[in-house]
Amino acid sequence: MSDQTETNEFAGEYAPRELSPVETLRHSFAHLLASAVADLYPGTRFGTGPHVEHGFYYDMQIPETVSVDDLPKIEEKMREIAKGNHKFERFLLERADALKWANEAAQPFKAEIIEGIPEGKISFYKHAGFTDMCAGPHVNYSSKLKHFKLTAVSGAYWRANDKNPQMTRIYGVAFETKDELEGHLKMLEEAAKRDHRKLGRELELFQITQEYGGGLVLWMPHGAFIRKQIEDFWRDEHLRRGYNFLFTPHVAPLTLWDRSGHNDHYRDSMYSPMDVEGQMYQLKPMNCPFHIGVFNNRQRSYRELPMRYAELGTVYRFERSGALHGLMRVRGFTQDDAHIFCSRDSLEEEINGCLDIAQTMYQTFGFPDYKVELSVRDSQNSKNFLGSDEIWDLAEGTLARVLEARGIPYTRMEGEAAFYGPKIDVKVIDAIGRIWQLTTVQLDFNLPDRFDLSYIGADNAHHRPIMVHRALLGSLERFFGILIEHYAGDFPVWLAPVQAKVLPLSEKFLDYGRDVVQTLRNAGLRAELDQSDEKLGYKVRRAEMEKVPYALVVGGREAETRSVGVRKRKDGDLGTLSLEAFIERLKGEDKGKVR
Numbered sequence: 001m002s003d004q005t006e007t008n009e010f011a012g013e014y015a016p017r018e019l020s021p022v023e024t025l026r027h028s029f030a031h032l033l034a035s036a037v038a039d040l041y042p043g044t045r046f047g048t049g050p051h052v053e054h055g056f057y058y059d060m061q062i063p064e065t066v067s068v069d070d071l072p073k074i075e076e077k078m079r080e081i082a083k084g085n086h087k088f089e090r091f092l093l094e095r096a097d098a099l100k101w102a103n104e105a106a107q108p109f110k111a112e113i114i115e116g117i118p119e120g121k122i123s124f125y126k127h128a129g130f131t132d133m134c135a136g137p138h139v140n141y142s143s144k145l146k147h148f149k150l151t152a153v154s155g156a157y158w159r160a161n162d163k164n165p166q167m168t169r170i171y172g173v174a175f176e177t178k179d180e181l182e183g184h185l186k187m188l189e190e191a192a193k194r195d196h197r198k199l200g201r202e203l204e205l206f207q208i209t210q211e212y213g214g215g216l217v218l219w220m221p222h223g224a225f226i227r228k229q230i231e232d233f234w235r236d237e238h239l240r241r242g243y244n245f246l247f248t249p250h251v252a253p254l255t256l257w258d259r260s261g262h263n264d265h266y267r268d269s270m271y272s273p274m275d276v277e278g279q280m281y282q283l284k285p286m287n288c289p290f291h292i293g294v295f296n297n298r299q300r301s302y303r304e305l306p307m308r309y310a311e312l313g314t315v316y317r318f319e320r321s322g323a324l325h326g327l328m329r330v331r332g333f334t335q336d337d338a339h340i341f342c343s344r345d346s347l348e349e350e351i352n353g354c355l356d357i358a359q360t361m362y363q364t365f366g367f368p369d370y371k372v373e374l375s376v377r378d379s380q381n382s383k384n385f386l387g388s389d390e391i392w393d394l395a396e397g398t399l400a401r402v403l404e405a406r407g408i409p410y411t412r413m414e415g416e417a418a419f420y421g422p423k424i425d426v427k428v429i430d431a432i433g434r435i436w437q438l439t440t441v442q443l444d445f446n447l448p449d450r451f452d453l454s455y456i457g458a459d460n461a462h463h464r465p466i467m468v469h470r471a472l473l474g475s476l477e478r479f480f481g482i483l484i485e486h487y488a489g490d491f492p493v494w495l496a497p498v499q500a501k502v503l504p505l506s507e508k509f510l511d512y513g514r515d516v517v518q519t520l521r522n523a524g525l526r527a528e529l530d531q532s533d534e535k536l537g538y539k540v541r542r543a544e545m546e547k548v549p550y551a552l553v554v555g556g557r558e559a560e561t562r563s564v565g566v567r568k569r570k571d572g573d574l575g576t577l578s579l580e581a582f583i584e585r586l587k588g589e590d591k592g593k594v595r
């Protein structure tokens with residue numbers, strides 16, 4: 001299972017496809033963009049221009065350097081063309097004629113695509129004198145293309161392969177109504193302010209540099225502390241729920257990945273193997289085979305089931321450098337992974353337990369709203385799915401029943417199950433309305449067969465356990481990225497790396513400041529002293545910028561009475577509290593995991 005989902009930009013672009021009305025609209029905007037660029041920059045070579053979530057893009061080789069400063073000009077041209085009310089006209093060409101067109105129009109990327117299409121007629125669309133090879137569909141007339149904005153320019157390799165030429169990718173967003181567009185632009189503005197890469201740098205939470213390798217994360221002290229808090233909470237919750245913790249290696253012989261099937265089905269996401277004394281070893285892309293090894297250590301009995309193994313397991317998966325994005329898409333990440341081995345009888349209880357701990361996570365990390373999807377097999381094509389109808393019916397029925405019993409609304413995704421089992425996905429909604437895939441509870445009828453897992457039942461016979469793969473937060477790296485953006489770096493007290501910053505009025509009160517810091521630390525709280533000789537106003541502003549929840553001002557009066565002048569971030573001055581009273585207050589917030 002993957003929390004880093006790959007979308008194939010080319011899939012369906014030239015084959016007949018079905019697009020929803022808004023997707024059709026967005027895709028049509030890609031053509032409009034291409035026609036505007038063709039007008040403004042003669043000699044542009046066109047790649048592909050799909051619709052994406054909220055909008056569209058087009059990959060092009062433009063003879064001039066185009067930056068965001070050029071976007072208004074291109075937008076202007078797009079509006080001008082759109083207003084002309086041109087019809088999107090479709091026509092078909094034989095493959096040879098299509099190639100001729102591509103060569104005459106000096107469109108080598110289109111020619112390459114045509115060469116990859118096996119046979120048959122090829123579909124084209126034309127509007128305002130601009131021709132593009134495309135399966136469609138599009139809006140009928142360009143005047144329907146109204147509510148859009150070009151948002152970004154970036155580099156992209158042709159066909160996402162860094163051995164291929166660099167293209168310029170221009171992104172836009174587009175909606176059916178003006179209100180939707182404006183709402184979205186407002187959200188983007190807010191998202192830019194919260195960008196975890198920007199906040200990660202400003203708050204010194206993590207770093208990713210070329211020197212240490214793209215997609216590989218160095219957790220800085222404050223980020224590492226937040227991770228520790230997440231991990232501690234995660235471990236406590238698992239202990240309460242009867243999980244056992246595992247630690248497993250980062251590499252294993254290739255033969256293990258042959259047996260698990262990963263070497264066959266997952267190779268594109270794996271790094272090249274390494275030679276260890278003549279045997280090939282593989283960096284792990286998943287933890288599953290290791291947990292299976294622990295289960296298989298000896299013959300298991302039904303009395304030991306269910307087995308719940310959890311590991312914060314670091315895995316490595318190949319991602320193209322162009323696809324890497326801050327903490328959201330990386331090459332090495334730590335899954336909050338668990339595998340449950342259970343009998344059919346206890347499946348319902350186990351799934352219920354997974355959802356219970358998942359909901360505890362959402363609540364604690366401040367995500368009250370989420371969407372749930374239940375992916376089931378395509379019952380018309382059950383031969384494409386491994387295992388009997390009986391086990392699938394049992395599994396799908398159990399997942400649905402648990403969701404219903406917990407009162408969780410869900411969308412049934414017909415035919416979306418993996419070939420080896422159905423699953424539940426949960427996507428949380430963040431503070432600015434964005435949706436993030438977090439949790440997957442995946443049933444697996446494949447690996448127990450491949451590894452010949454069994455337990456002795458009450459009937460003294462061998463039985464195959466059901467295996468459940470389960471990650472609640474997905475990966476700690478990505479989850480941290482989501483948390484940074486969700487809270488805009490303004491972490492609640494229990495997660496804040498520094499909960500209180502002590503600000504002496506002058507250096508005369510440094511000693512008392514140190515005393516306050518140590519007293520807080522002795523109480524299990526996190527405090528730092530501002531030792532600079534800046535003015536108080538400056539120190540207060542700096543603590544605000546560092547997003548420290550409390551600033552404690554200490555001067556002569558405070559030192560005499562063993563008290564602190566309390567300023568809460570955003571709430572302002574709370575007056576003077578005895579040090580003892582402040583500690584009680586902070587401890588309460590820390591333990592209650594409240595903001």
Ligand SMILES: [Zn+2]
Pocket residue numbers: 027028031125133134135136137138
């Ligand atoms: Zn098209």
Ligand SMILES: [Zn+2]
Pocket residue numbers: 286287288339469470
């Ligand atoms: Zn797994």
